[in-house]
Amino acid sequence: MLYAMNILIVEDDRQTASFIQKGLMESGYIVDHAADGEDGLHLALQGHYDVLIVDRMLPKRDGLSLIQTLRAQGMQTPVLILSALGDVDNRVEGLRAGGDDYLVKPYAFSELLARLQALLRRTQPAQDYTILKVRDLEMDLLKRRVTRSGTVIPLQPREFNLLEYLMRHAGQVVTRTMLLEKVWDYHFDPQTNVIDVHISRLRGKIDKDFDPPLLHTIRGAGYLLHDPQTA
Amino acid sequence: MTRKLLNTSVFRLSLVYALLFSTVAAGALGFIYWMAKGQMEQQTDARLQLETDALLNLYRSLAVEGLTGAISMRNSENGSRFLISRLIHRSQQDLTRDLQFDSFTQNPKQIVASLPLSIITGKKDHTEPARMMLTILPGGYQLLVVTDLKEQHTLQDRLFQTVLGAIGIIVALALAGGIFMGHNVQRRINAVGRTANDIMSGDLARRMPVTGRNDEFDSLSRVLNTMLARIEHLMQSMRDVTDNLAHDLRNPLNRLRNRLETSQYHPTAHTDYPQLIQDTIVEVDELIKTFNALLSIAQIESSRQRQDWADIDLTLLIEELADLYTAVAEEQNLTLTYQAEAGLHLHGNRQLIAQAITNLLDNAVKYTPPSGAIRLEATQQPKQICISVADNGPGIPETQREQVFKRFTRLDNARSTPGNGLGLSLVKAVAELHGASVQLQDNHPGLKASILISR
Numbered sequence: 001m002l003y004a005m006n007i008l009i010v011e012d013d014r015q016t017a018s019f020i021q022k023g024l025m026e027s028g029y030i031v032d033h034a035a036d037g038e039d040g041l042h043l044a045l046q047g048h049y050d051v052l053i054v055d056r057m058l059p060k061r062d063g064l065s066l067i068q069t070l071r072a073q074g075m076q077t078p079v080l081i082l083s084a085l086g087d088v089d090n091r092v093e094g095l096r097a098g099g100d101d102y103l104v105k106p107y108a109f110s111e112l113l114a115r116l117q118a119l120l121r122r123t124q125p126a127q128d129y130t131i132l133k134v135r136d137l138e139m140d141l142l143k144r145r146v147t148r149s150g151t152v153i154p155l156q157p158r159e160f161n162l163l164e165y166l167m168r169h170a171g172q173v174v175t176r177t178m179l180l181e182k183v184w185d186y187h188f189d190p191q192t193n194v195i196d197v198h199i200s201r202l203r204g205k206i207d208k209d210f211d212p213p214l215l216h217t218i219r220g221a222g223y224l225l226h227d228p229q230t231a
Numbered sequence: 232m233t234r235k236l237l238n239t240s241v242f243r244l245s246l247v248y249a250l251l252f253s254t255v256a257a258g259a260l261g262f263i264y265w266m267a268k269g270q271m272e273q274q275t276d277a278r279l280q281l282e283t284d285a286l287l288n289l290y291r292s293l294a295v296e297g298l299t300g301a302i303s304m305r306n307s308e309n310g311s312r313f314l315i316s317r318l319i320h321r322s323q324q325d326l327t328r329d330l331q332f333d334s335f336t337q338n339p340k341q342i343v344a345s346l347p348l349s350i351i352t353g354k355k356d357h358t359e360p361a362r363m364m365l366t367i368l369p370g371g372y373q374l375l376v377v378t379d380l381k382e383q384h385t386l387q388d389r390l391f392q393t394v395l396g397a398i399g400i401i402v403a404l405a406l407a408g409g410i411f412m413g414h415n416v417q418r419r420i421n422a423v424g425r426t427a428n429d430i431m432s433g434d435l436a437r438r439m440p441v442t443g444r445n446d447e448f449d450s451l452s453r454v455l456n457t458m459l460a461r462i463e464h465l466m467q468s469m470r471d472v473t474d475n476l477a478h479d480l481r482n483p484l485n486r487l488r489n490r491l492e493t494s495q496y497h498p499t500a501h502t503d504y505p506q507l508i509q510d511t512i513v514e515v516d517e518l519i520k521t522f523n524a525l526l527s528i529a530q531i532e533s534s535r536q537r538q539d540w541a542d543i544d545l546t547l548l549i550e551e552l553a554d555l556y557t558a559v560a561e562e563q564n565l566t567l568t569y570q571a572e573a574g575l576h577l578h579g580n581r582q583l584i585a586q587a588i589t590n591l592l593d594n595a596v597k598y599t600p601p602s603g604a605i606r607l608e609a610t611q612q613p614k615q616i617c618i619s620v621a622d623n624g625p626g627i628p629e630t631q632r633e634q635v636f637k638r639f640t641r642l643d644n645a646r647s648t649p650g651n652g653l654g655l656s657l658v659k660a661v662a663e664l665h666g667a668s669v670q671l672q673d674n675h676p677g678l679k680a681s682i683l684i685s686r
Contacts, residue, residue: 050483087530087538106519158554184555188527188586189520191593197558220512 005120007046008039009033010066011055013083020053023109024116037061044070049077051119053112056094058085064097066198071098078119080112091187110173110221117172131166135227137206137214148210158183159202166215166225175222199223242413249405256401260394267390271383276343279364282376283341283469286316287366295372315377318368340367344382360384419448423455435463465533472529473622475638476522479651483518487511517651524653528638531583531660534557543584545575545616549609552585556592563598569607575616577684587661591680592621592655597650599677615667615685623677632671658682 007029011017014035021031032049036041037058044052044066052070056063067079083090091102096223101115132139136149143162146153155163162183166174176195180186199215207213216224286305290298295318302316308434342365347358360380365373413599422440429437438459438630439452491662494507549571560567577584588607595605599622606621627635627642632642636659655669 087527092539108516156554158551184551186585186589187582188589190586190589191654192556192596194555194559197239197562198555200562201558220509 004028004030005030005050006030007051007053007116008040008043008049009053010037010044010058010063011053012036012058013055016055020112023113027113035059037063037066041066041069044075044077047075047077051116052077052079053116054079054081054099056081056085056090057061064094064099067098068070079187080115080119082107084134087091095171097220108175108221110218111175111177114175114178118169118174118178121172130150132164132170134167134214134225135212135229136210137167139164146206148206151209153205153207155202159198162198162202163206166223171226172226173218173222173224178222241416244407245409245412246406249402249409252401253398257398260397264390265392268387271386275362275378275380275383276364279343279362279376279378282316282378283364283366283374286374286376289369290374295370298374315375317375317377319373319375320371321323324387342367348377354390423452425449432458435459435466458539468529468532471638472525474614475525479639480518480522480625483514483521487514487518521651521653524651524657525638528653528657528660531657531664534664538590540579541581543577543579545577545584545609545618546571546573548581548585549575549607549618552588552592553607555589556596556605559596560605563596564601565596565603565605567605571609572611574610575611577616577665579684580661583661583664587658587682588618588620590658591682594654594680595620595622595624598622603677612683615683617681617683619679619681621674621677623674626673626676626678629673635671636669639657655680 007024009017009020009024009031011020011033012035017033017035021033024031032043034043038060040052040054040058041061042050054063054066058066061069063081063083067081070077070079078100079098081094081102082105083094083102091172094102100119103112103115106129130140130142132141137146138148139146139160141164146155146160146163162179165179165183176193177189177200179195199217203213203215207215212228214225214227216226218224271358286298286301289301293301299318302318305316343362345360345362348361361377362380363375363377365375367373417443419440426437426439439455441449441452441456443449490507490511494504549569553567553569553571557567591606592605599605603623607619608621609616609618631642635642635655638656640655641650641652659669662682662684665684667682670681670683672679672681
């Protein structure tokens with residue numbers, strides 16, 4: 001990260017806001033806070049934020065209207081919606097209004113952080129990669145082929161998608177829920193840790209016979225694919 | 232009461248109809264009266280003509296003298312229907328000049344008229360109405376035949392009164408009918424209103440009265456009752472949710488609180504704070520999961536929204552889920568096989584259908600002992616699509632198969648495994664939302680759970 005990312009939190013609950021603020025500042029972000037929809041819109045329109053965290057239910061102007069107004073004015077800043085309303089309809093509503101991701105309260109801070117990082121990554125100039133690379137692990141998106149140190153690793157289609165998502169977010173923690181949503185398109189949590197099993201299979205294929213391990217489990221948060229030497 | 236009745240639209244409507252009906256009936260009866268009257272008058276004239284013709288025949292054969300004789304003979308006859316027959320010479324009295332005649336017969340020499348008898352007889356007290364026929368004969372003679380109109384008038388009067396009476400009765404009956412119908416309708420509407428009031432004051436079990444007459448009131452009541460049943464069901468499920476929340480969230484919350492309190496007062500008892508915090512977070516996460524599951528079941532049960540419904544490629548979904556769970560099964564030394572008929576499609580909510588199948592798979596993975604087998608299938612049956620998950624685990628005794636759909640039900644042999652007892656409740660709620668049913672069968676051994684979606 002060359003410069004510190006600016007984040008705006010629009011959240012009327014002071015405790016929640018200061019908790020997020022503190023957590024994000026500890027992670028190295030610059031964080032502003034607005035306590036209602038009007039202030040939030042005013043600050044957001046100044047346009048120097050890299051990502052917005054917007055609560056759905058806000059005094060003066062609700063979250064969805066804030067996002068719609070922003071989008072109507074041509075602001076493309078990514079928005080993460082926080083909401084206590086959690087069914088699929090509400091989620092779809094939020095995304096239709098122009099939100100980029102949706103997180104239902106209560107959530108784990110690690111989940112919030114992981115999703116924010118995913119959003120921040122998106123704001124960086126999108127490159128049309130045809131080859132993703134993490135250390136000696138290479139993924140050719142056109143040939144749909146994965147090699148590590150030149151050895152071809154055969155993957156099932158779903159494993160390929162899973163690895164692709166992890167590689168696109170290399171260096172970021174991704175949570176189980178994010179993987180379920182983005183790779184499988186399931187917006188619910190199965191009781192069994194299906195993701196763990198699939199990750200461990202993937203790990204068996206890309207890490208087992210190679211060194212160093214690239215795919216790591218972050219306890220209480222999720223998974224991280226990264227080159228240990230760059231960290 | 233009267234004012235209330237007057238205000239009912241049904242009464243007003245029947246009043247309008249009574250008026251309309253009475254007018255039509257009066258018109259019809261009036262027409263009948265008018266026709267009858269005309270008929271009677273024609274008959275009178277025909278009688279006069281007949282008598283005149285008979286006298287003229289005599290006149291032709293017997294001349295004036297013979298006619299005079301015949302007339303006086305006829306006049307003296309008792310019971311003659313003719314009041315007077317007379318031969319008048321114009322020099323004595325010229326009736327054609329004295330009277331205004333209202334009609335002529337086809338014979339230009341004949342005149343017919345209605346007039347009081349006094350004009351002919353010259354006597355002032357002869358006021359009876361009469362009808363005369365005057366025939367002009369050669370030689371200045373006039374043959375006059377007069378008949379009495381009293382009988383005809385009496386008949387006409389009686390007819391008139393009868394018609395009037397009939398109209399009166401019709402109006403009265405129509406009015407009475409209107410009042411009766413208005414009252415009836417008012418009574419039934421009042422019954423519905425009273426029931427609605429009872430329901431509003433909290434008696435949700437009340438239902439609109441159904442008389443069994445199968446009329447529109449009954450069908451309205453039935454529709455309202457269906458609505459009420461649905462509302463009551465929703466209220467009940469809301470109440471169930473709150474009860475469940477109270478019951479099943481209080482215990483873990485209490486445990487949590489106890490643990491935190493203990494660590495606060497006995498810091499030495501918990502030297503491993505990171506572990507304590509980790510355990511607490513795990514417990515809170517479990518609570519949140521239970522809470523979310525309960526809410527989504529309630530939401531599914533009360534939702535009839537179909538906006539987010541779309542066509543689901545079931546074959547593809549089954550393949551995806553099988554792929555997702557094959558690894559999980561293998562991890563636990565279970566074999567998962569699947570079969571999905573090609574080209575199966577459903578209309579519904581993909582997320583919910585996937586979640587329901589996932590719950591069945593979760594259960595199968597959880598309860599099937601190692602080296603067991605799980606079979607996921609989707610087949611097209613004649614009238615329905617069947618999605619089934621079968622295992623060869625311990626199964627569910629037949630007597631408990633209904634019970635497991637209730638929230639928080641955990642059978643004795645399941646208490647040691649993790650879970651919140653909401654999985655099958657959600658499956659059932661999702662199935663019902665899609666108009667489907669859930670069936671639990673013996674798999675000899677094991678359990679076969681099927682979602683049957685009729686198309």
